Amino acid sequence: MSNNLLTDRFAQGEIARGAWLAVPSSISAEIVARTGVDYCCVDMQHGAVGYSDAIPMMQAVRAEGVTPLVRVSANDMAEIGRALDAGAQGVVVPLVSTPEQAAEAAAACRYPPRGVRSFGPIRASVAAGSSEIDALEQVLCAVMVETDEGLANVEAIAATPGVGAIYVGPADLSLALGLPPKYEHDDPTHESSIQRIRKACESAGIVAGIHCADGDMARRRLAQGFRMVTVANDAKSIGAAVAAELAAAVASSD
Amino acid sequence: MSNNLLTDRFAQGEIARGAWLAVPSSISAEIVARTGVDYCCVDMQHGAVGYSDAIPMMQAVRAEGVTPLVRVSANDMAEIGRALDAGAQGVVVPLVSTPEQAAEAAAACRYPPRGVRSFGPIRASVAAGSSEIDALEQVLCAVMVETDEGLANVEAIAATPGVGAIYVGPADLSLALGLPPKYEHDDPTHESSIQRIRKACESAGIVAGIHCADGDMARRRLAQGFRMVTVANDAKSIGAAVAAELAAAVASSD
Amino acid sequence: MSNNLLTDRFAQGEIARGAWLAVPSSISAEIVARTGVDYCCVDMQHGAVGYSDAIPMMQAVRAEGVTPLVRVSANDMAEIGRALDAGAQGVVVPLVSTPEQAAEAAAACRYPPRGVRSFGPIRASVAAGSSEIDALEQVLCAVMVETDEGLANVEAIAATPGVGAIYVGPADLSLALGLPPKYEHDDPTHESSIQRIRKACESAGIVAGIHCADGDMARRRLAQGFRMVTVANDAKSIGAAVAAELAAAVASSD
Amino acid sequence: MSNNLLTDRFAQGEIARGAWLAVPSSISAEIVARTGVDYCCVDMQHGAVGYSDAIPMMQAVRAEGVTPLVRVSANDMAEIGRALDAGAQGVVVPLVSTPEQAAEAAAACRYPPRGVRSFGPIRASVAAGSSEIDALEQVLCAVMVETDEGLANVEAIAATPGVGAIYVGPADLSLALGLPPKYEHDDPTHESSIQRIRKACESAGIVAGIHCADGDMARRRLAQGFRMVTVANDAKSIGAAVAAELAAAVASSD
Amino acid sequence: MSNNLLTDRFAQGEIARGAWLAVPSSISAEIVARTGVDYCCVDMQHGAVGYSDAIPMMQAVRAEGVTPLVRVSANDMAEIGRALDAGAQGVVVPLVSTPEQAAEAAAACRYPPRGVRSFGPIRASVAAGSSEIDALEQVLCAVMVETDEGLANVEAIAATPGVGAIYVGPADLSLALGLPPKYEHDDPTHESSIQRIRKACESAGIVAGIHCADGDMARRRLAQGFRMVTVANDAKSIGAAVAAELAAAVASSD
C-alpha cells in the first residue's frame, strides 16, 4: 500500500473512474472530487488552467481522498517534473508516438538511476506522504496513443518499462484516421484501433484507459476491459446541466 | 431601449430566466452565459467569489449579450457602488426588511439628486455604453424579502421608489417561518408567503423574482406570474452533472 | 462528535494549539497545517489575505485534518457569514466591547431562530460534512476582548449565549491600558487584565484563548488555564527562520 | 524626517503631484510610479482593484520611492485599518460630510489613545520602516468633501484634529450642486465651492487637494494654492494614449 | 465570412491596425480593445502576462468585437496549441528563420491532415463560434522574421503554405544587422531589409505586418504596403501618457 490510491487500485487489478478538470478553480475541482470519482485530472493541455491555478486545484482534490493527475501539454521532462512536484500523483502525456518517446515520458517520472527527474518534491512529498525516493516514484505515467504513428507502435509503447497506462484520446485518434474528431464512429477503423490499443495494454500487463463522452460510454468501455475511464469533464458538465434546467424552464407544459 | 437588456425586458413586460454564479472563474461564467440565459448573477453573498474574481466573470458574461448582476453581501452603499462600477447592471440586495432599507438600497444605485451613489463608473460606463447619468442609472435594484419583518412590510417595500424587483430567497424565508431551509414546503405558510410577495410586486407594478431549485420549479413559478426566475447555479450544476455521469458509469447493465 | 474537531476538543475539555496565517498562499497554509497544530486561523483583519486568497488556504488546511478559522476584520454580520460560507469552522471577532456586540457576533454565526445568518453554505457544508442546520451551526464564535470597555464588560461578554471563547489580543489590550503594544509587560495591570479575562471565561464555562509571541509563552499560558493558544504566525516565522540561518552563515567561527 | 515622503513634503510646505490607479496590476502600478509622481493612490472605491490586487501594487509603488495611498470605499474603520496594514501611507476617505465623520476617519488611522486602530502592522511596519507607534501613525488622513452637507461643514471638517488634507472630488461635488459630473463648470457655484474648500484648508493649516482631469488643470490648481493634485489616472491614460496613436495611424496624410 | 474578423479583413484585401498587450489585466485589455483597434495581441514572449492572465484578457478583447491574438514565447507546438485553445484567433511566432520552422508553426495551427494540432478547443470553439474543424482552423499564423538567417530565407518562408503573415520585429532585426535595437535607423540596411520582407510577402500573396513605435510610423508603414500594423502597446502608452500629464502639471507658466 502506498499513498497513491490510483496506482494501488491498478496494482490490485481494480478499475478507476475519473473526471477531467478544465475550469481554473479550486471550488469546481472540490465539487467534482466530492462526487466519488477515483481520480481528477487537471488538463493543462486543452484546459483553461495555468500552473498557478493547478496547485490549489490539486490541493482540493487531494483533500477529498481522490488522486490528482495532470495532463501535461507536451512530452516535456521539465513540465512533467513541475506537475509531479506540484503534487500530481500521475501524468497523462499526449501524443506519444514511439517507444522512445514513451521511455522519455517514463524517465521524466523517476529519479536516477531509473529516470532523469530532478529532486525537489515540494508538494510531491505531501502527496506521497514521504520524501523517500520509492514513495515519490509511486506515480502513474500514462501515455496517450492518438497518432497514426503511435497506433502503429502501440505494442512497443505498451511494453516500455515505466509506462503504467495507455490513455486513448478518441478525438485525436479520429483525426489521425481521417475522421472527424468524435468519441465514436460508425467507421470500424476507429473502433478497431481502440481495441488494438486495449489489447496491447492487456498483453503488456498495463492499464488501458480512455476518454469518454459520458458515463454511459464509460460503462461500455469498462465492460470491454478498459480499466481507467474518464466519465465527465467540468466544463461540458456545467454547460449541459445549466442548459438542461433552462430548457426545462422554457418547456410550455407538463 | 437602453444597454441594459434585462431592464428593457422588464419594461416591455417580458420575463427573464437566469443563472447564479458561485464558482470564481471567468471560464465557468462564460460557459453558463452561453446557455442562453437572460442574466447571470455573481453571488458575492454566499458564492466563493471575491471582488478580484467578479470583474472578469462580468466581462465574460457581458461578452455573450447576457446581463451581469451581482448579489451583494449586504445592503451596503459602498459595496453596491463597487458592484455597479465593476459593471453589474443590477444588484440583488439580501435581507431587506423595511421600506427604509429598501430606499437605502435604491439610493445606492442612483446618483444625486435621486440617490447617493458616488461617481466613478470605470466599468459601469462600459456596461451602459455611456457615461451619461441617465444611462448609468439604468440598473436593476432587486431587494430580497426573506425575513419575517420583511414579509410583514412587503407591500411597503414593493412600493418604494427605485426598487425594480423583489427577489424571493425561499431558503431564508423558510428559516424565517420556522421551517428547514428548502425551496418548497408542504406547510402552506411558506407558499402563501411567496404568493403574498408576488402579489405585492404586481400591485406595485414591479417585477417578482424568485430563486428556484431547478428549471421545472422555475417554469412553475413563471406560470404563477413570477417574471425573474433563476433556473440553475453553477456549483450545484457541476456536481449534479458529474455525479450523474459517474452513476451511469457504475450502473451494472443496460 | 461533529465534523468540527476544534469545537469537539473544547467540548471534551481539551486544549488546542494553533497558528495564524497572514501570507496569502495555499502553499504556506498547507505547510503550517502539516506541523500538527489543531487550528489555523486566516487573518483577514491584519493579514495580507483577501477573500479570493482565503478559500484555497482553508481548503489546504482542511485537507490536513486541521480546523480552519478566520479572523474577520470587523464584527460584521455579512463578513462573518462570508467567512463561514467559505468553510471557516469558526470566527475570531475583533474589538468586542459589550455583551450586545458579543450577541451580534454570536447571532451572525447561527441561523434563525438562534441567529441571523443567511442560508447558502457553499463550502460550509463541505466543512461540516452536511447541509443540516445543526451541523452547520457547529462553529466556534470567539470574540476578542482588547479594549478598556471590553475589559470592563468581560464577565457579561463571557456569559453571552453563543459565544464559545474569548480570545485575548495582548497588543491591542496593551494600547487600551496605555502601554506599548507588546505581548507581555512588567506593568502588572496588563497581566492582571489577562487573568481577569481568563477567569471570566472559566466562570462562564467557555474557552479562554490568547495570542502568544511564541511556543514558550503558549506553554505558560496553557499552564495558567488558557485552552486556545496560538503558538506562531507564518509571516514572523519565515522571517525569523531565514534570518537565523543567515546569521549562522555569517558567524565567523565554530 | 520619517519614512513617509508625502507627509514630510507637506510638513515642509511643499506640494505633491500624484496619480490614480484603477487597473489591478503591479505592472501598470510600477510603470506609473516610475514617471516621477510623488504619490500613487490605489482606488478601491471606483477602481477595479480588489484587496488581493492592491498589495502587490503598493509593493511596486514603494519600490520606486513613491508614497502609496489607498482610496477606501467608505469611511469604515476596518477597511481603513486594512489599507494601512497593507502598506498604504495614507488613505483618502470619500463622502465625509460632518466633523464627526472626519474624526472617525482620523481615529481609524491612529492607535489608542489618539484613535481606535487595531495593532497588527504586517506591511505598515515595512512602509514605516519601524514597528513603533509614532512611525506607524505617520500617515495621511485625507477626507473627501463632495456632498452638500460636507460643503456646509467644510470649515469644521478642516479643523478636525488628525485630518491632514481635504481632497476635492469635483465630479461628486458637481452632482451635489445639481450639475453634471464634470471637473469644471461655467456655473460659478462649482468653482466657488472648490475655492471655499481650499480656503478652509488654508485656514486650518492642512493640505488642500483635488482630483484633476489632466496635468494642465493640475498646474492651474497648484497655482491657486492646492498642494496635492492628481494629474492622471492609469485607466484613462491608457485609453487616451492608444486612441491617439490609432488616430495618428488613420490620418490620411502628412 | 467567418468568426475571425481579422482573417476576413485580410482575405478581402483590407488592412488592420492593432495594439500590443503586456500588462496582465483584463481591465487594461478591455480599455485598449475599446479604442477601435482591429486586433489586440497578448504578448506572452516579452509581456508580463502568464497563461492564467491571458484568458480573461482575451475574453475582454473578444467582447469588444476585436480579434485576440497571442505572441507565443517560442515556435513550440504545445504552446501554440494552448494559445489557440484559450481563444486566440491567431498567433505571432517569434524568431522563425527557415521555411521548415515556418512549416512547423503553420502545422501547429491546424489539425491533421493539414497539421499536427491536438483537438480540445475549450475556448477556441467560443472564438470560432463552432467546433467544426474548418471554423477552428480559421486562425492567423503570423511568423516573425527577425534574424539574419530568417532574412536570408524570407522568400521561402513567405511561400510556406499555412503561413498567413510575416510580422517584422524591427528591434530584433536591428540586432541581427549589428545595429542597436530600434524601430528605425539611418543605416539603409535596416530599412532595405524591412522592404525585402514586405516584398516577399506581396510576392507570396500573404500579409506583411510590422511592429511600430507609434501611430505615425504605423501610418507610414501602411503607405508602404504593410497591411498589419501595431500602433501602440499598453505598457509604453500608460507610462508616456502619465508622464505627459505630469510634465504639463510641472510647467511653470501658461
Add this chain to the structure above:
Amino acid sequence: MSNNLLTDRFAQGEIARGAWLAVPSSISAEIVARTGVDYCCVDMQHGAVGYSDAIPMMQAVRAEGVTPLVRVSANDMAEIGRALDAGAQGVVVPLVSTPEQAAEAAAACRYPPRGVRSFGPIRASVAAGSSEIDALEQVLCAVMVETDEGLANVEAIAATPGVGAIYVGPADLSLALGLPPKYEHDDPTHESSIQRIRKACESAGIVAGIHCADGDMARRRLAQGFRMVTVANDAKSIGAAVAAELAAAVASSD
C-alpha cells in the same frame, strides 16, 4: 558599477548569501528579502511558483535592494528570456551537462551578436535601470552541474564564455552518484565531486555556488571557497519555525 548588485559583488571578489523562494507570494518574498540576504532566487523548477506569481515576487525583492534571480525549469531559451524580461537579474539553469549546453544557456542571456536573446525588456529595463544593451546584459548566468555527465565535463563547462557561476545542486548530484538525495554524505565521492566543481570554477575564474541545508552548512561552504551560498528556503523555513514553536508549546516543563 551597474544596477546588478550581485554581479558587482562577484566582480569585486566578494561573496553572496541568498535565499530560495518556493512559496508563490510577494508577501513572503518581501519578508525573506528583508532579512539581509544578497539575492533571492524564485524557484520555477521545483517551487510552487507560476509565471504570474513570479513578477510581484521579484518586484518585492527588488524593492529591498536585493538581487532577484530565477531558477528556470529547463535550459530553454524562451523561458530564460521570459525570466530576464520579467526582471530577474540572473538565472540558475538546471541540469547542464555539456559545454554546448552551457553555451546555450549563456547565449540565452545575451543579445546578438553575443547571444540569441530577443529584445523586449519590459521589466528587465526596470531592473537594469536602463534599456541599453550593455546594462541589460549585466545578468548572472549560473548553470547547475548535477549529473554524472556534467561532473565529467565540469572543467569545460566552467570555461564556457558567458557562464558566470556553477551552482551545485547537492541532492541531484547525490542521485547522479548513486546516493540518496541529501546535502552531505559520509561517502567521500559526493564531497570530492563538490570540491572538483569548486576547483573548476576557481580555475576558470568564475563563481562557485552551492545550495545548502542551512546557515551552518553555508558558512562551511564559504570557508571552502564557495562564493554564492543559499542559506535557507522559504517553504522549509516556515515549516521548521512553526514546528519548533509548537514543540515548545507542548514541552511539559521548563
